[in-house]
Amino acid sequence: MKARVHVTLKPGVLDPQGEAVRHALGSLGFDGVGEVRIGKVIEVELDGADPAAAEGRVREMCEKLLANTVIENYAVEIS
Amino acid sequence: MKARVHVTLKPGVLDPQGEAVRHALGSLGFDGVGEVRIGKVIEVELDGADPAAAEGRVREMCEKLLANTVIENYAVEIS
Numbered sequence: 001m002k003a004r005v006h007v008t009l010k011p012g013v014l015d016p017q018g019e020a021v022r023h024a025l026g027s028l029g030f031d032g033v034g035e036v037r038i039g040k041v042i043e044v045e046l047d048g049a050d051p052a053a054a055e056g057r058v059r060e061m062c063e064k065l066l067a068n069t070v071i072e073n074y075a076v077e078i079s
Numbered sequence: 080m081k082a083r084v085h086v087t088l089k090p091g092v093l094d095p096q097g098e099a100v101r102h103a104l105g106s107l108g109f110d111g112v113g114e115v116r117i118g119k120v121i122e123v124e125l126d127g128a129d130p131a132a133a134e135g136r137v138r139e140m141c142e143k144l145l146a147n148t149v150i151e152n153y154a155v156e157i158s
Contacts, residue, residue, distance in 0.1 A: 006120065008120070018121075021121065021144070021145070024144055025123075025140055025144060028140075028143055028144060030136065030139075030140055031126075032125060032126030032127060033123060033124070033125060033126075034123075034124030034125065034126070035122075035123075035124045036121065036122065036123050036124070037121075037122040038119060038120070038121050038122075039119070039120040039121075039122070040117060040118070040119060040120070041085065041087070041117070041118040041119070041120055042097075042100065042115065042116075042117050042118075043114075043115065043116040043117075043118070044104075044112060044113075044114075044115050045112070045113030045114045045115070046111060046112060046113065047110075047111035047112075047113070048111060057109065060109075061104055061107075061109055064107055065100070065103055065104060065107060066100070
């Protein structure tokens with residue numbers, strides 16, 4: 001089973017990495033570029049066959065390690 | 080208009096960051112965790128209203144900056 005975790009900064013949280021990319025795009029001549037936000041996608045191969053149990057475990061992984069829940073949101077997909 | 084770019088390591092390319100996360104999950108007591116792969120999601124706000132033109136520009140941004148095409152694949156969504 002594969003879990004996919006999307007980790008994104010919460011709205012309103014400054015994204016310095018995104019700002020740096022925005023500036024770099026401008027200096028490369030790309031105009032008309034507004035806000036740039038950067039997130040992570042973490043794919044985790046899991047043993048077991050119960051999607052509900054897997055989702056619970058992955059949420060626990062997010063709370064403990066994969067996401068900084070003070071400034072980040074996460075979404076879990078099981079496939 | 081918003082573009083979403085998914086940047087992932089090409090299959091077979093070692094993912095040291097993913098390995099580190101896998102080990103950390105193990106030390107936190109999560110067993111049954113196989114391979115972990117980490118990618119990026121870059122959201123870019125764009126002026127203009129022509130999705131096809133926007134996609135072309137974002138692909139150019141990927142080739143020049145957003146992705147290291149030697150070791151990474153990228154996929155572009157326009158919404």
